[in-house]
Amino acid sequence: KRSIIIDTDPGQDDAIAIALAVASPDELEILGLSIVAGNVPLKRTVDNGLKVLELCGRPDIPVHAGADRPLLEALVTAEHVHGETGLNGVDLPDPAMPVADKHAVDFLIDTIMEHPEKSITICALGPLTNIAVALAREPRIGPRLDQIVLMGGAMAEGGNITPSAEFNIYVDPQAAALVFRSGIPLVVLPLDVTHKAPTTPERIARFAALDNRCGPAYAGLLDFAKRFDEEKYGSVGGPLHDPMTVAWLLRPDIFKGRHVNVEIETSSPLTRGMTVVDWWDVTDRLPNALFIREVDDEAFFDLLVSRFASLP
Ligand code: BDR
Numbered sequence: 001k002r003s004i005i006i007d008t009d010p011g012q013d014d015a016i017a018i019a020l021a022v023a024s025p026d027e028l029e030i031l032g033l034s035i036v037a038g039n040v041p042l043k044r045t046v047d048n049g050l051k052v053l054e055l056c057g058r059p060d061i062p063v064h065a066g067a068d069r070p071l072l073e074a075l076v077t078a079e080h081v082h083g084e085t086g087l088n089g090v091d092l093p094d095p096a097m098p099v100a101d102k103h104a105v106d107f108l109i110d111t112i113m114e115h116p117e118k119s120i121t122i123c124a125l126g127p128l129t130n131i132a133v134a135l136a137r138e139p140r141i142g143p144r145l146d147q148i149v150l151m152g153g154a155m156a157e158g159g160n161i162t163p164s165a166e167f168n169i170y171v172d173p174q175a176a177a178l179v180f181r182s183g184i185p186l187v188v189l190p191l192d193v194t195h196k197a198p199t200t201p202e203r204i205a206r207f208a209a210l211d212n213r214c215g216p217a218y219a220g221l222l223d224f225a226k227r228f229d230e231e232k233y234g235s236v237g238g239p240l241h242d243p244m245t246v247a248w249l250l251r252p253d254i255f256k257g258r259h260v261n262v263e264i265e266t267s268s269p270l271t272r273g274m275t276v277v278d279w280w281d282v283t284d285r286l287p288n289a290l291f292i293r294e295v296d297d298e299a300f301f302d303l304l305v306s307r308f309a310s311l312p
């Protein structure tokens with residue numbers, strides 16, 4: 001069984017990733033959430049983390065508030081995709097559980113230092129600010145981590161916030177550069193793979209049909225999240241980014257990628273946050289990431305729906 005920390009900026013798709021982890025207790029133990037500003041400002045992402053854990057019946061999992069802005073850049077948010085609250089699409093009650101006392105960065109450092117070496121995996125679902133600050137403050141955590149499985153980046157797919165950058169990397173490119181150069185084993189789920197599993201109405205209907213409170217609630221979130229792509233691009237369904245990190249931990253066999261070098265552009269205003277992927281091995285740079293580009297999308301949704309059936 002793996003111990004994980006979910007670093008996140010919920011976000012509908014973050015909420016689904018968290019729920020998938022909660023619904024997989026045989027494989028995953030969630031040590032806590034470390035929350036970062038991203039999709040919406042920190043106050044809301046913290047609130048959303050609490051609400052999602054209460055919805056899933058796990059108010060015992062600690063939620064730690066972290067960075068409220070990137071290392072150097074001004075915060076960019078994504079209400080145009082996620083709505084004003086970040087969890088538009090479902091009306092969840094105000095959380096009863098309190099935010100944990102410790103700052104997310106201290107939580108990351110203390111937890112990783114206290115646990116046995118290589119026993120913790122971070123699932124990173126937002127801008128990488130908390131993780132970068134933790135690494136800068138306590139570099140000994142790097143070699144103690146098993147791996148970081150992160151949603152971020154884009155290679156051939158193009159960007160979703162600028163022509164060349166994906167949102168999570170774009171928001172805090174300096175933090176991303178630090179993480180990608182840390183030497184920690186990385187698994188990267190970029191837009192190239194998340195755009196291959198659209199949330200079609202048929203797929204959302206499978207969540208809505210579940211005989212529990214989470215199924216219909218998550219169907220509402222999925223339904224809202226797909227509107228942006230449907231209205232802007234005329235697609236059927238939208239991408240479901242963040243749950244692919246947790247799905248990779250549960251079913252790596254349904255994904256395909258390559259061990260490659262990935263560098264982050266930090267200086268060009270035009271291509272800020274671009275993930276420069278040496279897919280064809282044309283440089284001397286050493287591989288630093290398993291970069292995923294394919295998924296069996298039917299198996300991915302089967303996994304989600306079957307696990308969500310066990311939620312309250
Ligand atoms: C990423 O950005 C956010 O909008 C999503 O939650 C996901 O983590 C996709 O680019």
Ligand code: CA
Pocket residue numbers: 008009010011013014038039125126242
């Ligand atoms: Ca996210």
